[in-house]
Amino acid sequence: MTIKGRREREKEEMRELILSAANDIIASEGLDKVSIRKIARKIEYSPSIIYHYFNDKEEILNNLMQRGYKKIVTAVSSAKVEGDSPKERLIEMTKNYIEAALNMPEEFMAAKLNQSEIALKHTSSLFKGASKEKPALAALYNCLKEIYKDKEIDENTVELTAQMIAVSTLGLIIKLIIEKDIGDKQRQRLIEYFSEEVVLRIVNETGIKSKEV
Known part of the structure; x- marks a missing residue:
């Protein structure tokens, strides 16, 4: 490996160390409690060292939020199995989203329940036009568009339906993360019932109303 290559690897390793420390602080104390000083103390370096790798705390948090969001988007996108009907894909997308969130509960809760500007920049999804800007919501929106392709449902209604399913x-x-002791079997029953019954009821109710307009 060249000197340049080794330096790049060392730089990346240091960035990962900083991000990992920040993530640990988020998991134990919450996103609002992250600070450059705390990160530096955790990795046993001076605060000034961190500024060699990140401009500020916001850049560190943005990196973490983007990673978390990417995990969710990947989980949702992985439901695109050729040959499945749109409704089957919707069910699978919902299950994948839930499972991905439950696999990173601390990160998920810290991000989704945080009201800071940094967090909301990544997690906001209820504004009009969110389905055009948020990849996870866009995947849900596009699946609904397929389901409603033979119905006269305007795009705003499709987006609202996607947002209601997401909420x-x-x-x-959140309830599954908080109520940890319900057992694996009950947890799975809830996920399956919600994905296969409740979500489709929301979808079908929108379809029924479209006929009445």
Whole structure:
């Protein structure tokens, strides 16, 4: 390995160390409690060293938020199995989203329940036009568009339906994270019932109303 290559690897390793320390602080204390000084203390370096790798705390948090969001987007996107009907894909997308969130509960809760500007920049999804800007919501929106392709449903209604499904799913995830002792079997029953029954009821209700307009 060349000297340049070794330096790049060392730089990347140091960035990962800093991000890992920040993530540990988020998990134990919350996103609002992260500071350059705390990160430096955790990795046993001076605060000034961290500024060689990141401009400020916001850049560190943005990196972490982007990683967390990417995990969710990957989980949702992985449901795109050729041959499945749109409704089957929707069910699979919902299950994948829930499972991905439950696999990183501390990160998920710290991000989704945080009201800071940094967090909301990544997690906001209820504004009009969110389905065009947020990849995870866009995947849900596009799946709904396929389901409603033969119905006269305007794009705003499709987006609202996607947002309601997303919010409902968030509520279930939060309860599953908080109520840790319900058992694996009951947890799975709840996930399956929600994905296969509740979500499709929301979808079908929008479809029924479209006929009445």
